[in-house]
Amino acid sequence: MINWIREKFKHSLDSKLLFEEAIKCYKIEAFRASLLFSYLGFLNYIKEMIIAGKKPAHIDNSRWDKIIRTLNDENFWEDRVFTELTNSSNTAIFKFNDSIKEQIKYWKGRRNDCAHFKDNEINFHHTEMFWSFLKSNLSKISLEGSKQNLLNKFCDFFDRTKTSINASPDILINEIENAVEYSDLKDFFTSLNNIQIIGSGYYVPDEDKQNVFFRILSEIKNKRIINELVFFIKNQAQNYDLKFVIEFPISINYLNYNQVDIRNIWKVRVWMLGHAKYNILLALIRNNKIPAQETEEFYKDIFKNFNQTGYQNLNLDDNSKKVMFDNNTFNNVAYEIMFVEGNIYTKDYNYINSKEELITLLFLYKDINEVMVEGLKKMVENGIRPYWLQDSLTKLFNENENKKNKILQIAATLNCEQSFYDYFQLN
Template sequence: MKIPFLKWTEEQNFSEEAKSLFNESGECYKASAYRAALLFSFLGFQTVIKDRILEARTPKNYKDGEWSQLQKSLLDDDSWDAAVITIVNNKKKPIFSLNEDLINQYMYWKNRRNDCAHAKGNEVGDAHVESYWLFLKSNSLKFRVNGSKDYILEQIKEFYDPNLTPPNASINPLVSQIPHSIDRKDLEGFLQDLKEITASSFTILNSNKSSVWFELLDLEYYSKEIIKFLMLKENEPFAIAIINLNPNYVKYFQGESSFIRSMWNNFYSPNDYRILLNLIKNNLIPLEELEECYTHMFNHVESDLFSENSVWGPINELELEILKDTNFFNLFYTKAFKESHISRDFNWGNRNKYLVIKYIEEFQMDYDIALVIKDCEHRNYPPIHLNKLLIDFFKQHSEIEDKYKELLLPEIPEESNMLE
């Protein structure tokens, strides 16, 4: 069976030399030669660090000549390993953004490597090798020149450059590196920089660069911190832009009641019905506020989602059941037909035209509906878009039109009553 650590190394952008050393470490591990396994693993990571330094541009706190001299010290086969250790441990002029604890961990494993290389008395077993592998998987990305934060941001910029990245590429492998690259204390600064990269001068969030935010929110490791960042007052419009692009992601805003209420109180786009459905699915609107919310939708939001040709849908059976169970259609019946909003206010009728059709399809025609539809025909300012839709609907559903006409027939008294 393949050792999970070796599978991980294959997925990394390591040089062939480094991968070869890691593979040799794996062979030693399988043969229970744990000292050799740890030694080769450490040497493999040293090679990774060396490669990154040699490939990197001059850091901010170095001059070009000084940086070239440091890189040259890594080309000597006899001393490059010691030079890497010195560079990592250089706290006066660091090239990596490493905290004190991480440097101490690195030096601990350097000392364990020395135990292996010089046959010192300290015992080295399989647990040491596996622990070092876990250390590498958790922290290797932090050993980046100029800091892993800058490196990740640069990689994201390159990902969204169509000249460098094919359109069908997934950003998931890059996002999966972030928990191992960005410390929580640096996360807000990273997110602010990321926001600037993915923002557009015309829209709050560039839809072509939104995937990184969706992948980030799906990372449980950082989800709370990301929501906290998005809930900063200046970032709320950005949060709404994320939700507009993928309404399913409103589920991550559980507990942000003020934000949720403010959001639905500002619903005006047909797509907002899609967001509303996700709010209800995730119980994000208190039951006592639902009627107020639904009334806002009827008064302000086009009902295109309820059209069979909706670009935002169409609404499915499960979603219809959710609306039925939460009194949505009962309230609509009262507003539209009992209170005659579709005939008394032509804007209201036109706005909710697809909801009128969907209601008739789901609940059938009755006298109150027939009466107010008839009233729509005779208004001085009729809801012309609703009326046209109803004419087309009746043409396609003759049985419903027959029912409509039957309900409006004048009541004929019985013969006995007429004689009296």
């Protein structure tokens, strides 16, 4: 707690000195003096906040001027700060709940016990409790109201003329728990999401806000805050939650999807997205979200819906493709549909081309057998010319010596004609 006190008040010279005295007194067990210095350090901090702050819109100029004059009077400033902190009228300059105001009144009473050496006992726990009160509530005390004050800080954070793109939002994120009432969390997240990015350059500015949300999910331990943020993310329009998972795949573990939600994602929702949909499917696989009994259906849906016409390829790196498709379930699905059922030589070139990337992955990850080579043989013999598949398999066979030798070995047993070898440049 002492480290927090020193860090919190290090930028206020007078408050820093008062709290250092409080810490010295605490260490030598002069607890009355320690609590008194702590209370004065707190009030001095609030005094400086008011003097440096802007007049709230609902406060008359004459009242504001009078407050500032009184705060600059060494004989009356302490009483004025206490009065303004505990003011619950329409002219109050602070907006925070009455519970905090009552606690401030309580600590004013303990301050008087210290200053006037009254009979009430003051022990080490009084100082520690007061410091705990400050840690829990200081961020809620601001001229704009704690929630709005924190939003103002986020506005500055998202203003790239004021804050570097490499700056961390962690300090602001850590204020949420103490600065925002639970009942205000929904409005807070909505307002945070609506903040405009200034001077963002050429990168996508929404990623900044998504990054803040992800850091809240992954770093804050308060369940109520997390639950409110999850509810907010999942109830935004235009598949916001799935786009969030695309940006931060591990977040699929934070968003509390049940099995019905997961099934709806891969059966329906993901196919409404663009090429990045395969990142969602990959996140489901990597995080073991597909029940074993639904795995085959999952891969059948991928194969059925996959259509790379219009450049709707997988758009995954080689390692991701391996994670997604180097498994017996996918191999069996693609193998059954294209070769056992004979789609490779009965469908037209448009259909075959639309599945080219998946067929090529099948040849890459599965041991090539006679059924597969015979399927290609019949495709060539039937005069089907899926040029994408021709190019990709030709490249695969000629860059992978083992695959090429396997094809040649099986082709010889099937008595493939020269046109087959020419087609895939296997001469």
